[in-house]
Every structure is written in structure tokens, then in C-alpha cells.
Amino acid sequence: MSKPRIHILALGGTIATRPDTTGVMQMGLGADDLVAAVPLLTGIADIEAETVSRVGSHSLTFDQIHALATRIHALKVDGIVVTQGTDTLEETSFLLDLLLDLDIPVIVTAAMRNPALTSPDGPGNLLAAVRVATDPWVRAHAKALGVVAVMLDEVYAAVDVLKVHPTRLDAFASTQTGPLAALVEDRVVPLALPVRDAVIAARAKLGPRPSAARNTEYKPVALLSMVLDEPGGLIGALVRAPDRLGYGGAVIAAMGGGHVPERVVGGLVQLATVLPTVVSPRAGGGPMLRQTYGGPSSEIALRKAGLIWGGRLHPVKARILLDACLRAGLERPGIAELFDAFG
The missing domain is CATH 3.40.50.40 (Rossmann fold)
Structure with a gap:
């Protein structure tokens, strides 16, 4: 059986930083670098990696996200994972949700801890995002779920997800509704479908x-x-x-x-x-x-x-x-x- 085709679009952010000669973290890693840091990805999906930009999410623009939505519309794959910074993830994911009406999973993920720190969460979040994008329940309910954010082994609806802490690993939550699913071992455990009438x-x-x-x-x-x-x-x-x-x-x-x-x-x-x-x-x-x-x-x-x-x-x-x-x-x-x- 062929593996799902997952296209990763990298925008920059903490997940894509690396230290300069003074030890200060700077934007620099691209999509290929992110994929190379997670060898398990190739075992669960056929990965295509594309670097869209190398900018922190605090400097993203509406026009860039509209262009990203147009790019996503043009892709012929089984799922999309967008990596970016956490500063505006709650905003960009909701905008993508308004712009995209697809029957494939669209996942947004990021990192709170940069790659130079002990136990950076970027590789784990990227692996979790791809697992979510390939999960049978998620794929079957992709239109009902809409765009989702995956952070620290939880799946959140784009309309509800918020960054509730500036630095902690568990910085994201859906305070009104809770997560839609959780990742346990190598499984995605469904918890709820969002109310999406609005x-x-x-x-x-x-x-x-x-x-x-x-x-x-x-x-x-x-x-x-x-x-x-x-x-x-x-x-x-x-x-x-x-x-x-x-x-x-x-x-x-x-x-x-x-x-x-x-x-x-x-x-x-x-x-x-x-x-x-x-x-x-x-x-x-x-x-x-x-x-x-x-x-x-x-x-x-x-x-x-x-x-x-x-x-x-x-x-x-x-x-x-x-x-x-x-x-x-x-x-x-x-x-x-x-x-x-x-x-």
C-alpha cells in the first residue's frame, strides 16, 4: 500500500532557527532541514518539502498568507503541513481556515523551544503534525475539522486555538472547547468534532x-x-x-x-x-x-x-x-x- 503524500510548507519561525557565530538564534533552516531532523517521517508518508519563506511569524503579512492559501489550492497531495513561528499561529491558522475549503487535512505547527536548546519541540511537533495528516480518522473528517493546529501532541481547531503563554512548552490551548484529538504513542485519539456552522x-x-x-x-x-x-x-x-x-x-x-x-x-x-x-x-x-x-x-x-x-x-x-x-x-x-x- 502506498504511503500518503504530505507536502510540508516551511515559513520560518523558532522551528527553523539556528545559532549564529555569537550564539544568537537566527532564521536559516528550510523545509529540507526540518525534514532531515525527523527521520521517522519517511516511514509514515511520502514527504515533499518546500521552503516558502524564512521569516518569523511576527513579520508575516496578510498578503503572504493569502498567497500561501493559493499555493495550497494548487497542490495535488493527500495532506498539507505548514510550519511557522508561534507568535501569530492563532491568527494565520484561522485565516487559512477561512480561505481553504479542502477535503484533505491542513495542519499548522511550530515550536516553542529552538533547536539549540535541550529537548527542542520542533521535531516532535512536525512528526505529530504529519501523523495527524496521515491519520485515517482525520482524513475521513478533513472537511469537518477544517484547518487545525498541532502542538505538544494535541490537535486544536483553528477558530479556537490561542497562544496562552509566551514561552512555556504548553503555550497553546483552546480554552473554550478543548482539543479535538490527542496523540498517544503513534496513535491519533479523536476527542471531538468542532462546531463549524459560522x-x-x-x-x-x-x-x-x-x-x-x-x-x-x-x-x-x-x-x-x-x-x-x-x-x-x-x-x-x-x-x-x-x-x-x-x-x-x-x-x-x-x-x-x-x-x-x-x-x-x-x-x-x-x-x-x-x-x-x-x-x-x-x-x-x-x-x-x-x-x-x-x-x-x-x-x-x-x-x-x-x-x-x-x-x-x-x-x-x-x-x-x-x-x-x-x-x-x-x-x-x-x-x-x-x-x-x-x-
Whole structure:
């Protein structure tokens, strides 16, 4: 029986670093180097390795991930593994999930410990990712799973996975839902299938290939966090600037179940009239309130004033989705309907 064909696309990140002459870690390893470090890979799959870039994920761009999605669409293989840095894995994996509707596994993985440290996790994570990509249950449920992240022997849905610690090995988690599967010995143990109605609805509204055509009026999305005693200066600057400081939309990381300081409400309401403005929970995700608290800065008042409710999406994921909406040329009513599906 022939082995599954797995294509590895390497973007850089800690998993692909090596020390320079001073001992400082620098980008340098390519896909072939990553594969060579894990001899067991060739026993479970026919591996194709391709170096896409050698850049830390903190410097990746939306355009690069859109181009990566186009590249993935063109591949004729049984599964895809993307290696990158951990800094933006929670964002890039969700963007890929919005852009790709494939019936093969697409796995994103990375490393927390660089290759110069004792027990680096990159080789183990790459091996685990390929095991997941070749697993019969994963392959049979690839469309239902969507893009997934594999870190430290656990499998997470792209829409839910978060980096919850800057340095620990167990830096990734899905705090709302838990993992979809776990790796034990050489087995993938299924635990759950994700609820993907909102992602499927988003893909339908964004179009079959949002990466194929960028709206000529596209502008990036700002992310502003609400904190104790926030005066709202940045909100005011966005409202007053004729070019909105170059932004085409905004995400507000709100307090609690969807609240902001009363002093910024006027600015936020004005902002919502000039830019699509999404409210998302700064607590890290989870369905927000809709009709519990009163007062000018409550969820009831903000929703009535025209702010778009981000549902259960973490602010950084809400920004990914709003960016995709703007690239697709969606108007505010369509954007609001799309976000409403996320709860």
C-alpha cells in the first residue's frame, strides 16, 4: 500500500532557527532541514518539502498568507503541513481556515523551544503534525475539522486555538472547547468534532476564493483594547482623521461581556458611523452578552448604536475575519450578519 503524500510548507519561525557565530538564534533552516531532523517521517508518508519563506511569524503579512492559501489550492497531495513561528499561529491558522475549503487535512505547527536548546519541540511537533495528516480518522473528517493546529501532541481547531503563554512548552490551548484529538504513542485519539456552522457561513459570504482577488479599496483593520480609565484618544484620532489613519475597519477588545468606559462611548458611536467597528471580548473569546445590562456603555446600548457584535471570537481572530470581509468588499450589513453567526 502506498504511503500518503504530505507536502510540508516551511515559513520560518523558532522551528527553523539556528545559532549564529555569537550564539544568537537566527532564521536559516528550510523545509529540507526540518525534514532531515525527523527521520521517522519517511516511514509514515511520502514527504515533499518546500521552503516558502524564512521569516518569523511576527513579520508575516496578510498578503503572504493569502498567497500561501493559493499555493495550497494548487497542490495535488493527500495532506498539507505548514510550519511557522508561534507568535501569530492563532491568527494565520484561522485565516487559512477561512480561505481553504479542502477535503484533505491542513495542519499548522511550530515550536516553542529552538533547536539549540535541550529537548527542542520542533521535531516532535512536525512528526505529530504529519501523523495527524496521515491519520485515517482525520482524513475521513478533513472537511469537518477544517484547518487545525498541532502542538505538544494535541490537535486544536483553528477558530479556537490561542497562544496562552509566551514561552512555556504548553503555550497553546483552546480554552473554550478543548482539543479535538490527542496523540498517544503513534496513535491519533479523536476527542471531538468542532462546531463549524459560522466558519462555513463566513466562507459562503466571502466567496469561494477570497484570496484570488483583493478589493481595490481594501484598507487594514485597527485593534484597540479597552482598559481601566481609557480616555479614548486613539478612537478620537481615528474619527477625526480624514483618511481614518489609513484604516478601513476597527476591532474593539471590550471589557466583560461587551462593555467600555462611559467616557469613550461617544467616540465609539462616531467611529461606528465611519468604519465597520466590531466589539470582541478582551477576556480572550467566548459569547458576549446581548441584552443584560443597561446604561450608555452597556452591550444593549452599544449594539443599538450600530457596533457589530463579534460573538465568541477572540479580538485577534475578529480582526482576521473583518480583514477578510473588507478584502471581499462586503458592506456593513453583510459584515454584521457574518459576525452574528459566531454567537
